Amino acid sequence: MSAENVVEVRKLLNTVGKNHVLHRDLELEVRRDEVMTLVGGSGSGKTQLLRVILGLKRPAGGSVRVFGVDWQRGSANEIRRARQRMGMLFQNGALYSALTVYENVAFPLRERKGLDEDAVRAIVNAKLAQVELEPQHGKLLPANLSGGMVKRVSLARALALSPELLILDEPTAGLDPDRSERFVQLIKRLREEQRFAVLMVTHDLDTLNDLTTRVAVLADQHIIACGRLDEVRDHPHRFVQNFFGGDRGRRAFEG
Amino acid sequence: MGEAAAALEIAAGGAGDGPPRVRVHGEWTFRGLAAAKAALARQLSEIERHPARELQWDLSGITALDDAGAVWLARALREARSIEVPERHQEILRQASEGLLVPREARKGFDPLWAVVALGAAGINLAVHLRDGVNMLGQLAIDVFHVARQPRETPLLELSAGVFRAGVTALPVTMLVGFLVGIVLTYLSALQLARYGADLLVINIVGVGVVRELGPMLASIIAAGRSGSAITAQLGVMRVTEEIEALSVMGISITSRLVLPKVIALAIALPLVAFCTDLAALVGAMLVAKFTLGIAPAAFMEALPRAVEVVNFWIGIGKSVAFGFAVAFVACHYGLRVLPNTDSLAVGVTRSVVSSITCVILLDAIFAILLRNVG
DSSP: TTEEEEEEEEEEEEEEEETEEEEEEEEEETTTOEEHHHHHHHHTSSSHHHHHHHTTOOOOOEEEEEEEEETTOOOOEEEEEEEEEEEEEEETTTOOSSHHHHHHHHHHHHHOOOHHHHHHHHHHHHHHHHTTTOGGGSSSGGSSSSHHHHHHHHHHEEEEEEEETEEEEEEESSSSSHHHHHHHHHHHHHHHHHHOEEEOOOOOOOHHHHHOOOOEEETTTTTEEEEEEHHTTTOOOOHHHHHSSSSSHHHHHHH | OOOOOOOOOEEEEEEEOOEEEEEEEEEEEEHOOOOOOHHHHHHHHTTTSSSSSOOEEEEEEEEEOOOHHHHHHHHTTTTTTEEOHHHHHHHHHHHHHHHHHHHHOOOOOOOOOOOHHHHHHHHHHHHHHHHHEEEEHHHHHHHHHHHHHHGGOOOOOHHHHHHHHHHGGGGGHHHHHHHHHHHHHHHHHHHHHHHHHHHHHHHHHHHHIIIIIIIHHHHHHIIIIIIIHHHHHHHHHHTTTTTHHHHHHTTTTTTTIIHHHHHHHHHHHHHHHHHHHHHHHHHHHHHIIIIIIOOOOOHHHHHHHHHSHHHHHHHHHHHHHHHHHHHHHHHHHHHHTTOHHHHHHHHHHHHHHHHHHHHHHHHHHHHHTTTTTOO
């Protein structure tokens, strides 16, 4: 495999239940330093694909490699190290509700061990500052946060270990247009400061247009098109035409 | 990808008369740091022998920098004056040094009046619980009145499901416990009574004890552990997932839809469970009486109605109705107070079980005093 790919999915066969095939012969790769966006209709299995890539679900066939490590075949040590090189932003944040904001961001750092408490504090405060939160927000519990703040704290936690791959599941879902614009700018800025690859799932055409380097379209159980936005947009598949060709699509890409 | 070039640092004496220069290069990442930890610590102590202000730092050789590396550098550079940093690393270093400057949370000092404060807080807490409990009791009464006027709104499905879950499925464990307690109790009293030759009194003691006290008590303690905790957890999760709010928004009364069926179901189920527990305990007693005292089961059965007045049975059944109501009521009370986080859920379930058992024992004591002249 080439060192350029942080994620490599080859000939993936993914089933739900006994007989229902969700993905067949699916090929996908995410290169170092790029933003790869996964689009697809509802029920096409985008989130399931993310779960397979994250190693939360075992595929029925094919191979999934993240940083060259196969979740099924790698040793426990390799897998742990690969996991520490990636960060995940869950759709609903998935913050630990019993821990404060500060403790949530500090959690992966403390689990990794090897840093003293002062260093952890410095990194947590730096991360909170990066996502435009004040140090005093650290004392709040997740239940007291607004939707936008949950996303930002969750992003800070995902970035805590300086990951080389960030996976975003619907990063702007549930945010108002202004907030989602700011969230996209935030990710853009962070990517300029720290080089990391992004794999994201989104339905938001503006987010897609602003961030993405390449797009992969998931339909009919596999990736039907993958490439730069202008290459993919002309694909004749019905989903692609509806998704990019509708009024919303035209408006988003004209600007 | 494995070759993470260790973070290295050369302290070269200044060229000629110039100040000493420290050149930093390599991979300043968490893994790079971990690989070169010992060497770095040694070099740092060497560097610290020079006056910090005179040192010249040159960071242009850094190939990779992450937060762990930036924090390390920010600490070492705290007093440095002359630093050469490449453009792309400036931001992360600035953030790390600012992060270090954020003051630590001040620890709260010792409050000499903490005991008074804690006592007062506990008192207020108790008052709040009582107020909310009375509030819910009143709401329940209104709901019962409402359902009585419009019997078609009786939540029959929830009721029967509740009776099945709290009653039928609880039978194996409660009956087993009842059987064992019957055996233990009979053994103990048989040993004592045999000394005085009052063997037949064992039927009085065990009969009254089981039917009037132990049956309902055992049944309700197990119900508190099984059904009470389940009710609290269910309502608590509904709070976490905002289902309770969704019900309120649809204009559906939470007490009538969620609390009332559970409370009534347990008030119906618990007497039935207590009755079965009584039976199991008496069977256990009969067995022991046969083997230790030689009382035949037929004689036991014959003596039982004479030894235990029927009113005792009804007192036991009546108490179980009250206990069932209390357990479900307390469980609902705590379930609706759960806050939307996992910690609060755990605390709520624990408190619910402890409080409902306490409540049952308290009620039992009250009944014992009120009914002391009956039976």
